[in-house]
Amino acid sequence: MRSTGLRRLDRALKLVLLGATLFGAAQVLAARRALVIGNDSYQHVAPLANARNDARSVAKELEAAGFQVTRVLDGSRRGMNEAVDAFLRRIQRGDEVAFYFSGHGSQPPQSGPFLLPVDIDVSSERAIQRDALSLEQLVDDLGQRARFSLVIVDACRDDPFRQAKQGRSLAPGTTLSRIEPPKGTLVIMSASKGQQALDRLSDNDPVANGVFTRELIKQMRTVGLSASEMLKRVRGSVEAAAQRINHAQRPALIDESSNEFYFYPGKLAAAAAVAEAPTAEPALPLTVAQNYAPQREFDAWDRAAGAGDKGALETFLREHPKSRYALHARLRLARLSGANIAMPDPTQGPTDY
Numbered sequence: 001m002r003s004t005g006l007r008r009l010d011r012a013l014k015l016v017l018l019g020a021t022l023f024g025a026a027q028v029l030a031a032r033r034a035l036v037i038g039n040d041s042y043q044h045v046a047p048l049a050n051a052r053n054d055a056r057s058v059a060k061e062l063e064a065a066g067f068q069v070t071r072v073l074d075g076s077r078r079g080m081n082e083a084v085d086a087f088l089r090r091i092q093r094g095d096e097v098a099f100y101f102s103g104h105g106s107q108p109p110q111s112g113p114f115l116l117p118v119d120i121d122v123s124s125e126r127a128i129q130r131d132a133l134s135l136e137q138l139v140d141d142l143g144q145r146a147r148f149s150l151v152i153v154d155a156c157r158d159d160p161f162r163q164a165k166q167g168r169s170l171a172p173g174t175t176l177s178r179i180e181p182p183k184g185t186l187v188i189m190s191a192s193k194g195q196q197a198l199d200r201l202s203d204n205d206p207v208a209n210g211v212f213t214r215e216l217i218k219q220m221r222t223v224g225l226s227a228s229e230m231l232k233r234v235r236g237s238v239e240a241a242a243q244r245i246n247h248a249q250r251p252a253l254i255d256e257s258s259n260e261f262y263f264y265p266g267k268l269a270a271a272a273a274v275a276e277a278p279t280a281e282p283a284l285p286l287t288v289a290q291n292y293a294p295q296r297e298f299d300a301w302d303r304a305a306g307a308g309d310k311g312a313l314e315t316f317l318r319e320h321p322k323s324r325y326a327l328h329a330r331l332r333l334a335r336l337s338g339a340n341i342a343m344p345d346p347t348q349g350p351t352d353y
Helices: 004-029 051-064 077-090 125-131 135-146 211-220 227-243 267-276 287-290 295-307 310-319 326-336
Strands: 032-040 067-071 096-105 149-157 185-189 252-256
Touching: 004 096, 004 310, 032 077, 032 326, 051 067, 051 149, 051 211, 077 135, 077 310, 096 135, 135 149, 135 185, 149 211, 185 267, 211 227, 211 326, 295 326, 310 326
Parallel strands: 032 067, 032 096, 096 149, 149 185
Antiparallel strands: 185 252
16 A cells, blocks of 8 residues: 555646646637847947847746746837737737737837838838838737737837937927837836936946846746736836936836736635635646636636626636636635735846846
């Protein structure tokens, strides 16, 4: 007769193998995907110093959180368009996607916001509309394909037209303003309308990231913090840092997400989800629960989240106890019941690498 310790080890190994099998299948059905662009070397407008560093730093953080990341550094018009087209083709319904851009942005009068490639010639407003990447179109394209889209824009550190080779200065309005994203989208821009985003706090600033992105990276590592709450913290930190040098910069947050998204789910929340799972079935590893998203589960969760009442959430959990959305459903049920769920210590997040 085997000892209790050996029986426990055997059961644990079976769960790991089951989790690995389901995780492999889940990756086919759903994935975390990201496109990260960082542009420094502008040819016809003022170059930037930290945009590529920002992109590299954010890409590493996203990879650590389980994203498949495509990087574009100093993207030309053709390079950015081809990268976006290829990225959109890979997205499947149910995926969680992130888009990050660091570089110059522009919004000509009577037009939406645009993200500028390094080879753009800003001789006219029409040139921007023709050759730059439309943020509104990109957000719409992501929203039509993915379950959840996180769009982060760290743009307009300087007025890109002030030092144009042509010596022209287009009409004011070259900062990115509010857009209207589709449901399931969370957007944050590094500055509000009419503000410039800081590339550094001073000429002697030792940090090789822009002010917005350095705060973003810090908060992305916080365990148990939802993306919406994380971005609120980023906004407060950036605003406080800018105020210390008498500069106005308040990141703009637009939240049209329909449920919570976590880079790193909290350990206590995960434990609560496992404890509440039906005892007849073994609890799956958290990574499997977070990544398993067949189409029927997505549709069921969309209906339950939209209803927002205990009955709909309980029905969803009975039918899909191992869904990637089960954690969110249990947390919502706990909140509806008035439970005060403690979150883990933020300092216990992943370390740098």
